[in-house]
Amino acid sequence: MDWDDAYSNGAYIEGAEAYPPRWASEAAAYRASSNAEEDIAYGDGERHKFDLIQPNGDAKGLLVFVHGGYWMAFDKSYWSHFARAAISRGWAVVLPSYDLAPSARISEITEQVAAAVTKAAEHVEGPIMLAGHSAGGHLVARMACDGVLPEDVAARISRVVPISPVADLRPLMNTSMNNDLKLDETECAAESPVLQTPRAxxxxxxxxxxxxxxxxxxxxxxxxxxxxCDMVVAGGKHHFDVIDAFSDPDSDMAQMLFP
Known part of the structure; x- marks a missing residue:
């Protein structure tokens, strides 16, 4: 099996190269038109920051949206417009950046996202929902596991939505990406959500x-x-547009998550 090809998304999506610049442009426009506070520090590193976008009036709760990119690409600035559905329905949204491989291992990135969620919880009261795409799907699934978040924060987590997650890291050891990810059997066992227990x-x-x-x-x-747990298969959607539901307040997913 060609593992690199198996985990290659862009090669099989028409116009794949146009998605990142479009995301960045739409995200910047949305931040400029919304109640956004940028670059709130949750740690000491240059990338240990998140953006907080508030709805009009008191927030019903907090959505933390964690980006993907195989733990090796992107930052918070590409994804702001995917807060639109939650914001329009009265939820605050936090979008964190984190260190990227090869400068950080996946286990370290997990710790950073946990720190971001913990800091974000200080800014917004009420229930906390976590959603993440691809590598971000892995990271929010890890937040749902026992012992990752402080107990007082974990107790506020109401729902977790891993979007196209990498839930079992072991196959990635067979890809060329592992030159940067540096996964081994021990880290895969500790960091694969499929091998962990979700919080009750x-x-x-x-x-x-x-x-x-x-x-x-x-x-x-x-x-x-x-x-x-439930699995929703979105008809007609590929890896890059499956997240569009979070930018559309009228999408079925938005209506389910943010009634």
Whole structure:
């Protein structure tokens, strides 16, 4: 099996190269038109910052949206417009950056996202929802595991939505990406959500596109089966547009998550 090809998304999405610049442009425009406070520090590192976008009036709760990029690409500035659905429905949204491989291991990135969620919880009261895309899907799933977040923060987590997550890291050891990720059996065992126990009482909904690469459909199914949680397969969606539901207040997913 060609593992690099199996986990290659852009090669199988028409116009894939246009997505990142479009995301960046739409995100910048949304930040400029919204009640956004940028670059709030949650740690000491240059990338240990998040943006907080507030709705009009008191927030019903907090959504933390964690970006993907195989733990090796992007930052918070590309994703602000994916807060639109939550904001329009009265939720505050935090979008964190984190260190990237190879300068950080995945286990360290998990710790950074936990620190970001913990700091964000100080800014907004009420329930906390976590959503993340691809590598971000892995990271929010890790937040749902026992012992990752402080107890007082973990107790506020109401729902976690891993979107096209990499829930089992072990296959990535067979890819050339592992030159930067530096995964080994020990880290895969500790960091793969499918091998961990989710916290009791947290609703988990796995979202994946019907037109994604087979391995991503497998990864979503593995997590759904391991955790006995719901899986939603979005018809007609691929790896890059499955997140569009979070920018559309009228999407079925938005209406389900933010009633």
């Amino acid at each position: 009482g947290v609703d988990v909904t796995v979202l994946v596109g019907a037109k994604e690469r087979p391995v991503f459909l497998d990864q979503a199914r593995w997590l759904s089966e391991a955790w006995s």
